[in-house]
Amino acid sequence: MKRMDNFYRPTRAEISLDALGSNIRAFRHSVPDGMKLMASVKANAYGHGLVPISREAEACGADYLGVAFLDEAIQIRQAGIKTPILVLGYVTPQGLAIARSLDITIALFRDDVLEAARSLPADSSKLKVHIKLDTGMGRLGVLADGSGDAMRFIEAALRVPQLQVEGLFTHFARADEADKTYTNLQHERFSLIVNEIRSRSLPIEILHSANTGAGIDTPELGGGMLRLGIGMYGLYPSAEVDHSRVKLSPVMSLKTEIVMVKELREEWGISYGTRYFAGAGDRIGTLPVGYADGFSRMLTGKAHVLVRGQRLPVTGTICMDQCMIALGAADAAGSAPVAPGEEAVLFGSQHGAVITAEEVAAQLGTIPYELICMLAARVPRVYTRGGEIVEVSNPLQAP
Ligand SMILES: Cc1ncc(COP(=O)(O)O)c(C=O)c1O
Structure with missing residues (x-):
């Protein structure tokens, strides 16, 4: 048992691991059976502490950890945590080799990074990637705008021997709002690509789109994995999501x-x-x-x-x-x-x-x-x- 004797000022953030576990379990029970759960631990686990929260999320059975950039993922691996990690943001070509060697999955959406992956030295292990699509967030991702660029990018990635295209994902811009019109539009754009992947039996295992807001209000639109951030920390993403669906406790x-x-x-x-x-x-x-x-x-x-x-x-x-x-x-x-x-x-x-x-x-x-x-x-x-x-x-x- 650690005592509160390694700091000398009474100011502290108390982090309830019981609340964290109970929030994770609440989402496990509320989402469709078989939906995987990613614990978003980026930004120092939303201020709660990257390594302790990653460890606890792993102990609570999280299937994936999500971070914003590669250095965060490396810190988790250096702490001995083995759960799969997805870097949701941009990884430079220089980061690909270390990502592969530490079994860190990266988001892929740029042609030059795809080309850099082709130049990775041959190795028995592959670099796992989740291709990121922009269905209306206007941030990162290949545009899924009906132009065919998204499918061309996916096919190109599938042909790179150094890569294992494990996933495909998109991010909702307005899932925390009561009006689901825009979320539905993004979901339709994502579904067009998902349906093509399925109909052609392309070997991409995890297709995912939901954050906390969608995990609460529209888990059926979330695909194969919920990327759970703010809800895991016991906070609702907005006043507009239906608080009665998932009972959360602040951590x-x-x-x-x-x-x-x-x-x-x-x-x-x-x-x-x-x-x-x-x-x-x-x-x-x-x-x-x-x-x-x-x-x-x-x-x-x-x-x-x-x-x-x-x-x-x-x-x-x-x-x-x-x-x-x-x-x-x-x-x-x-x-x-x-x-x-x-x-x-x-x-x-x-x-x-x-x-x-x-x-x-x-x-x-x-x-x-x-x-x-x-x-x-x-x-x-x-x-x-x-x-x-x-x-x-x-x-x-x-x-
Ligand atoms: C790509 C992506 N997925 C999931 C999340 C988790 O979002 P939330 O904290 O709203 O659950 C974030 C956080 O901003 C994100 O950027």
Whole structure:
């Protein structure tokens, strides 16, 4: 059992491995039988920690791991994780040899990369690829626009002896919206190619398109594998998807402790620019967390935290490493005034009260995806199972 003794500031992100497992199981049960499940662990597993989350997803039976670029995949392999990995983004020709040697699957969509694969030295092992089609995201992928380019690219890839074309995929742009018109259009464009592959019995095993939004609302459009990202972390991709279909529990909470409490004189300024002045006798607590941790300065004047289950306003400008809170409601909630050392929750739950990542993201004018990805490396990740700490990751004190 790892103890919380390799960091010396009380700010930490608590990551519930129980919630992660329960979210994965919830999707397993809700998607059609036989549909594979890819755990999207790109961007440091959406801020939750690349290696620990990859390991847990593997233990929970994920069929694939998804990353954005090759370096992320290499880090997973270096940690000894054997589950198949797909690099969803661009891999340079220089990366092909190491991808093959580490059994990392890459997304293929550029002619020059296809040509580079033809020049790979002969080897008993093949480089696995999933061909990426653009059916209306306008980002990466060969255009599936009826011109025939997509089929020509697929046929060319199938003829390269160094390659094993294991999969074909596309990405939905609007699967998290209530109106499915555009998703259906993308699905139709993808299906035209899929049907041709099937009718000609081309040996491509995994044809996939769904992200979390489609996995919840339209899993029947997802093909052979769900690429599960935000839902695995217990967050819904939007308010518009049907939350009743899959029950999710948030995996990450951001917590700290009050490190100083003071009672102030009237008109005492708080923080840079003194945007806030205390009233006579106001009690203010200082939290050791700020915008360098990912608690954005743009939350100034908007954010709340939980102390003693009460919502307290963050007062004054959020600093790089610290911010202040008005303690009034929490003082009133206990028999003694709030003291240093008491827990403050920036998002997560406490004594039945909740501040959601969705709420904080909305205050920032963004989506929960960005909020959790913003959490800085200097915030230790504390992994829990059954209420016990099982691992602590703190890159600042890495051995
Ligand atoms: C190609 C691709 N597939 C799947 C996902 C997972 O998406 P989500 O987090 O919405 O489930 C992403 C994430 O953006 C992606 O880029």
